[in-house]
Amino acid sequence: METIFYLLKDYTFQTVALGSAILGLLSGVLGSFAVLRKQSLLGDGVSHAALPGVVMAFVMTGSKNTEVLLLGALISGLMATLFIISIVKHSRIKFDSALALVMSVFFGLGLVLLTYVQKIPNSNQAGLKRFIFGQASTLLQRDVYFMAICGVILLALTLLFWKEFKLYIFDSEYAKSLGFPAHKLNLLLSFMIVMVIIIGLQTVGVILMSAMLIAPSVAARQWTNKLWIMVVLSALFGAISGIFGTMASSLTAKLPTGPAIVVIISCIVIISVLFAPGRGIVQKIAHRNNLKQLLKSEGGDRNVPTI
Amino acid sequence: MSPQFEIQLIAVIVAVACSLPGVFLVLRKMSMMSDSITHTILLGIVLGFFLTHDLSSPFLIAGAALIGLATVWLTEILNRTKLLSEDASIGIVFPLLFSIAIILITKYAGSVHLDTDSVLLGELAFAPFNRMVVFGYDIGAKAIYSAMALLVVNLAFIITFFKELKVVTFDPVLSAVLGFTPALIHYGLMALVSLTTVGAFEAVGSVLVVAFMIGPPTTAYLLTDNLKRMLFLSALIGAVNGISGFYLAVLFDVSIAGSMAVMTGLIFLIVFVTAPNRGLLSSLRRRSRQKLEFSKKTLLFHLYNHEGSENEAQEAGIHTLGVHFHWDTAFTDKIVRYLLKEKYIMLDKDIIKLTEQGRSISNAEYNALFSD
Known part of the structure; x- marks a missing residue:
């Protein structure tokens, strides 16, 4: 108990935990939209596609400043998203194939650029890769401020376009017929999701970012059928797993933060899927057994075939 | 054989071997499953390493292939609850398994050279250093033979079960009615994908396996409506991507696997814009x-x-x-x-x-x- 108390007062812990909590909250909110649109793997794709942008930003400016690298990542993430959207729009290729293709090609391009940079004399490119693969313990206070500012902007946009997004994700055809610019809404929503992913790169890294986007919303989805409750719950789950993941990783020797967060949020998903009232598996099984008993008692000795 | 020729040969064989099961992934809208498997096999390798304490043991490969299948199985279980959509199930399972792998590595294998980079990125340029020696004779790079074995297994499976694969892919309900057990064919295909991924990542790195597996079939999908022709075209496009990627890499002296992925993208883009009937233009x-x-x-x-x-x-x-x-x-x-x-x-x-x-x-x- 005392260790936890000391930990809470620790400055580095506060920074990292706050950063992870903000990230969890943001990805919880925007992830809900991605999951409901069945585009939850966008996170995985965009986070891989950020690599060439990071390397290009470094080549062009020579700086390893977080904001510069993030801007590069953002641009290449957005480009990848645009590619995916237009491939799906203009051909019969499905979203998942387009995503897998664009993601792997961008990542390959990133590798090519990375090996190219390594040959430039005196270029100190070390750390670029770590940037992509993420390391929450290196979060600084100014990174957290940066995350907070982006977070406020994204949340404000979400509130502002709440009605439109809601209509668009549940019935895009209807939205179109009412005269809402569906394509633009799609782009805006994708851009916002990409923003969150790029912010998250630094904290949990490229591969685990997709979990941060999907898991909180999937867990929240089990508890409610209302969008706003789902979004709030999802933000809560995200933030909680961010804080507890950081705590677990600080208290245990050699436990990386990103994976710890992912394991905790995955546990929340499993608990939700099993025990959520109404939808959960446990309740479903109990309900089915009750029904079986009922049918049996009414139908005499006969064994009632399962339907 | 010169190392350059060997590298190209490996690239072509791996590309063709990857593109064959890839065709079915693309047609069955399961492309992201390949991405998922490429990540989770890390866990298989780590677990295999803990059992054998030997990085070159074949158990690592076996473990990786098994975890690949386990990934598919877990995803299906989640998906079958109908509580979450298919893409979300993929996105829950593989980050979890991957995280467990990373935690195991940092906690228990820190002193051993089990580099996540080498698993995830791979480098084709080093393949010719690993020689296959039989009775004292050097008969070429080991990777040529492993890739060849992979190709033969894939070809054999697809030729033997072509009819079944076709029915299951385009009409799973009909195939169930006809008594083909879609589940069996499905897991057979997934075992193939898993095996191919494991076999290919040594050469090209796991992220780029996705490019090899999904790129050529997606490109071919724009060119034909015929399954057989799509398989042939994918293999051809894969081979072209491999060879042209190699020369691109030599030209700029950069990562070979990376340039092959870039060529995959470029050729897709060209076909996407100019393809007759289905192209953008x-x-x-x-x-x-x-x-x-x-x-x-x-x-x-x-x-x-x-x-x-x-x-x-x-x-x-x-x-x-x-x-x-x-x-x-x-x-x-x-x-x-x-x-x-x-x-x-x-x-x-x-x-x-x-x-x-x-x-x-x-x-x-x-x-x-x-x-x-």
Whole structure:
């Protein structure tokens, strides 16, 4: 108990935990939209596609400043998203194939650029890769401020376009017929999701970012059928797993933060899927057994075939 | 054999071997499963390493392939609860398994050289260093033989079960009715994907396996509607990507696997834009032609409807027409010009009138559309 108390007062812990909590909250909110649109793997794709942008930003400016690298990542993430959207729009290729293709090609391009940079004399490119693969313990206070500012902007946009997004994700055809610019809404929503992913790169890294986007919303989805409750719950789950993941990783020797967060949020998903009232598996099984008993008692000795 | 030739040979064999099961992944909308498996095999390798304490043990490969299958199985279980969609199930399972792998590595294998980079990224340039020696003779790089084995297994599976794969892919319900057990074929295919991923990541790194597996089939999908032709085309495109990627890498002295992925993207882009029938250009052209045809027909119907009515001057006036149709002036002019040229309409003091020819064509089209 005392260790936890000391930990809470620790400055580095506060920074990292706050950063992870903000990230969890943001990805919880925007992830809900991605999951409901069945585009939850966008996170995985965009986070891989950020690599060439990071390397290009470094080549062009020579700086390893977080904001510069993030801007590069953002641009290449957005480009990848645009590619995916237009491939799906203009051909019969499905979203998942387009995503897998664009993601792997961008990542390959990133590798090519990375090996190219390594040959430039005196270029100190070390750390670029770590940037992509993420390391929450290196979060600084100014990174957290940066995350907070982006977070406020994204949340404000979400509130502002709440009605439109809601209509668009549940019935895009209807939205179109009412005269809402569906394509633009799609782009805006994708851009916002990409923003969150790029912010998250630094904290949990490229591969685990997709979990941060999907898991909180999937867990929240089990508890409610209302969008706003789902979004709030999802933000809560995200933030909680961010804080507890950081705590677990600080208290245990050699436990990386990103994976710890992912394991905790995955546990929340499993608990939700099993025990959520109404939808959960446990309740479903109990309900089915009750029904079986009922049918049996009414139908005499006969064994009632399962339907 | 020179190392350059060996590298190209490995690249071509791996590319062809990857693209074959990839065709079915693309057609069955399971492309992201390959991405998922490429990540989770890390856990298999880590667990295999803990059991054997030997990085070159074949158990690592076996463990990786098994975890690949386990990934598919877990994803299916989650998916079958119907509580979350398929993509979300993928996105829950693989980050969890991957995280467990990372935690195990950092906690227990920190001192051993089990580099996540080497698993995830891979480097083809080093493949020729690992020689296959039989009875004291050097008979080429080991990777050539492992890739070859992979290709043979994939080919054998697809040729043997071609009919079954085809039915299961395009009509799973029919295949179940016919007694093909879609689940069996499904897991067979997934075992193949898992094995191919494990076999290929040594050469090209796991992220780029996705490019090899999904890139060529997606490109071929734009070119044909025939499954056999799609398999052939994918293999061909994969081979072209491999060889051209190698030369790109040599030219700029950069990562070989990376440039192969870049070539995959470039060739896809070229096909995407120029493919006959399904390409961007031809589809845009078709759409604009259809729009034109539709507008011409609409105008003819409109004129036919209002012919001789009291507000004909309003409805068919050259200046008021655009307002009625929500067309801009340029578009209205274009349609009118086309129809004038085809002699379907004529202008009578700013009022558009149907010619005899236009009336009969409009009538004929109306009958074609609305009579049985």
